[in-house]
Amino acid sequence: MSETLIQSDTSNSITTITLERPDKRNAMTPGMLDQLLSAIEAVDNDTRAVILQGSGPTFCAGFDLKMCANDPSGDTIRALLTGLSNCVRALRALPQPVVLSIHGAAVAGGCALLGGADIVVAHPETKLGYPVVKIGVSPAVSAPFLSASIPDGPTRALLMDPDLIRAQRALELGLIHELDEHTHDRALKIAQTLANKPIAGVRATKALCNEIGSPRTDHADNALRASLSGAGSEEERAMLGALWS
Amino acid sequence: MSDLVTLTHDNAISTMTINRADARNALSIDLLDEMHRAIDELANTDTHVLVLTGSGKAFCAGMDLKAVLIELSGDETLGEQLLTSLARFTLKLRALPKVVIASVNGAAVGGGCGLTCVCDVTISHTEAKLGFPEVDLGLCPAVIAPWVVRKLGPSVARRAMLMGGVMSGVEAHSIGLVDHLAPSREELGTLTDTVAQRLASGGPKALGTTKDLLNTLDGSLDESQLLRAAQLSASVLRTPEAQAALGARMNHTKG
Numbered sequence: 404m405s406e407t408l409i410q411s412d413t414s415n416s417i418t419t420i421t422l423e424r425p426d427k428r429n430a431m432t433p434g435m436l437d438q439l440l441s442a443i444e445a446v447d448n449d450t451r452a453v454i455l456q457g458s459g460p461t462f463c464a465g466f467d468l469k470m471c472a473n474d475p476s477g478d479t480i481r482a483l484l485t486g487l488s489n490c491v492r493a494l495r496a497l498p499q500p501v502v503l504s505i506h507g508a509a510v511a512g513g514c515a516l517l518g519g520a521d522i523v524v525a526h527p528e529t530k531l532g533y534p535v536v537k538i539g540v541s542p543a544v545s546a547p548f549l550s551a552s553i554p555d556g557p558t559r560a561l562l563m564d565p566d567l568i569r570a571q572r573a574l575e576l577g578l579i580h581e582l583d584e585h586t587h588d589r590a591l592k593i594a595q596t597l598a599n600k601p602i603a604g605v606r607a608t609k610a611l612c613n614e615i616g617s618p619r620t621d622h623a624d625n626a627l628r629a630s631l632s633g634a635g636s637e638e639e640r641a642m643l644g645a646l647w648s
Numbered sequence: 649m650s651d652l653v654t655l656t657h658d659n660a661i662s663t664m665t666i667n668r669a670d671a672r673n674a675l676s677i678d679l680l681d682e683m684h685r686a687i688d689e690l691a692n693t694d695t696h697v698l699v700l701t702g703s704g705k706a707f708c709a710g711m712d713l714k715a716v717l718i719e720l721s722g723d724e725t726l727g728e729q730l731l732t733s734l735a736r737f738t739l740k741l742r743a744l745p746k747v748v749i750a751s752v753n754g755a756a757v758g759g760g761c762g763l764t765c766v767c768d769v770t771i772s773h774t775e776a777k778l779g780f781p782e783v784d785l786g787l788c789p790a791v792i793a794p795w796v797v798r799k800l801g802p803s804v805a806r807r808a809m810l811m812g813g814v815m816s817g818v819e820a821h822s823i824g825l826v827d828h829l830a831p832s833r834e835e836l837g838t839l840t841d842t843v844a845q846r847l848a849s850g851g852p853k854a855l856g857t858t859k860d861l862l863n864t865l866d867g868s869l870d871e872s873q874l875l876r877a878a879q880l881s882a883s884v885l886r887t888p889e890a891q892a893a894l895g896a897r898m899n900h901t902k903g
Contacts, residue, residue: 500810522811551802552801553803577800577801577804580803580804596811597810597811600783600786600812601783601785601889603786603887604783604785604786604884604889604890605783607880608782608788608789608790609806611788611793611877611880612793612805612809615793615797
């Protein structure tokens, strides 16, 4: 019996999906991403808004690096990159709007989940970014989403500079939309507001935003391939191994 | 020329005023016809800058409810005609080789707010109300969405159009919907004059060339995209859910 790493609850037409690995800062494992994809695909048509959040002190610290380091074949990181790309695309493809609630850290794979969200609320102390070049991994998988959301300058800086940015800066860039101390409460409020609107207009508007503003599928495929190309490489094994030495 | 649109000229600056204050300058077929005519007339003048504004309290309240409510108009095709005319107007305004300023004197709602996104520069004041409440009425702001996405960037535009409602001039300024913010309604005129004079000091050919290049770079003169968007807006508009929400709004406004 596999561990429950994703919780999904539906009440009052709102489905809340929660990353449930709080003792590991919700670090992603291939199993967790499988469960996340299943939860996204299981969202009922009667649901009118979806919330994605993390339990415990932080939203998501990215991939479980210890697990990656223990697998020199690179298969674990390949499974994680593919699973992440599938989850982001599945979120975007949902007809319902997706509200993301982040706190603590939304880093690397955790930050990549922003690509599937329509509205992002962050705790003011949240840190965001893609520091994965430090472990020899390319964050290319997030590039199409970022370049379709924010200008080219900050996109390049975020993907190549391993430094993290603060929530206020992310707000200024348009990467997130609201800062709120009570992040989960605010996300629920937004989801309720969305759920109370007539359904056809909301769904048509999300679909239209996807058509105008989202990366093309072939870009998302190329981006995943670019990230996968480094998985299991000597550079990545050396840099990842150095983390634990 | 009817009095739905007033066009005045002062040296290098022209001002086009939407003159339907009793209907909060809502876009009707007749009004849009006049707006098309005014832009055609302007194309042959040598002014450098056009200021677009509204008379009375509102800038533009969006689509005329009387035209889009099938129960009232008795004509199912009127909504699509109106939306198509708006789509063509936005293209014409964008292609005008002059700097276009939206001077948002009051409510700029739905299609009215979309118009401000077509302009090159938007000026407003703290008390103005701007936004895209289409989703609150079961509608989809498709016909203006390409302009909103270009003006605000995809991420901010997505939130603004999905959340609906209206925002203050202050919030509109903070998300980039408004470029220059006057501290009060009374001070909007002075600020508009200052910015318009400054823009008019540029060489008209340099300005026209720059605008033309920007339009090429952002692909904003893609007619087929806008006409498709107008049809999508019209198809959502015809749904019973949207018609019911619009009817309720109409009664609410009356009462």
